[in-house]
Amino acid sequence: QKEVEQNSGPLSVPEGAIASLNCTYSDRGSQSFFWYRQYSGKSPELIMSIYSNGDKEDGRFTAQLNKASQYVSLLIRDSQPSDSATYLCATRTGGGNKLTFGTGTQLKVEL
Amino acid sequence: GAVVSQHPSRVICKSGTSVKIECRSLDFQATTMFWYRQFPKKSLMLMATSNEGSKATYEQGVEKDKFLINHASLTLSTLTVTSAHPEDSSFYICSAPLGGSGENQPQHFGDGTRLSIL
Numbered sequence: 001q002k003e004v005e006q007n008s009g010p011l012s013v014p015e016g017a018i019a020s021l022n023c024t025y026s027d028r029g030s031q032s033f034f035w036y037r038q039y040s041g042k043s044p045e046l047i048m049s050i051y052s053n054g055d056k057e058d059g060r061f062t063a064q065l066n067k068a069s070q071y072v073s074l075l076i077r078d079s080q081p082s083d084s085a086t087y088l089c090a091t092r093t094g095g096g097n098k099l100t101f102g103t104g105t106q107l108k109v110e111l
Numbered sequence: 112g113a114v115v116s117q118h119p120s121r122v123i124c125k126s127g128t129s130v131k132i133e134c135r136s137l138d139f140q141a142t143t144m145f146w147y148r149q150f151p152k153k154s155l156m157l158m159a160t161s162n163e164g165s166k167a168t169y170e171q172g173v174e175k176d177k178f179l180i181n182h183a184s185l186t187l188s189t190l191t192v193t194s195a196h197p198e199d200s201s202f203y204i205c206s207a208p209l210g211g212s213g214e215n216q217p218q219h220f221g222d223g224t225r226l227s228i229l
Contacts, residue, residue, distance in 0.1 A: 034217055043117075043204045043223040044155070088154065097143055097208045099218060103154040 023089030117221025134205030
């Protein structure tokens with residue numbers, strides 16, 4: 001079983017719609033959760049971090065964490081073509097800074 | 112602006128060449144940095160954890176004699192791919208936790224180095 005699982009997609013949404021990206025993790029000891037955006041040929045860029053259950057909003061992005069269900073999601077409101085990228089979910093367990101990444105979900109926002 | 116600088120951005124060289132990649136934390140100290148490799152359409156694979164002043168910690172399956180890591184200062188880690196071969200061609204990316212090595216600090220990535228071995 002993969003430690004961090006994401007649907008590889010592609011997830012296609014029309015411009016202006018809400019894109020919902022999901023991630024599940026297997027290690028109940030995971031404490032920190034991150035969403036990164038990676039454009040093709042580029043390195044990952046941090047979008048959101050979330051550490052406690054509930055929602056965290058930043059502009060058009062909302063991260064949701066449910067530790068009981070071992071589930072973290074990212075909502076993108078008013079999706080734009082520039083949001084088209086691969087979104088990586090990452091978790092950190094215990095001490096230290098080592099991250100475990102999912103394989104990423106490719107998002108396509110269509111005009 | 113960028114908080115982690117990586118250089119060079121692209122390298123094309125002949126088989127057998129050793130290639131050094133630098134990763135610098137900008138305006139903050141990083142006692143720990145991380146080196147990843149990413150093949151086309153694949154996810155990030157952690158290669159090793161670079162520790163300032165001590166030996167790097169390599170992930171299972173990564174040859175430490177092939178991928179030399181030096182973390183000589185609080186702002187610089189280097190990865191040297193020794194005697195590179197075509198199968199080493201990949202996208203190499205470093206990261207550092209902003210704010211040092213404290214827990215819950217998000218990692219920020221350098222721009223990556225695309226290595227092509229002919």
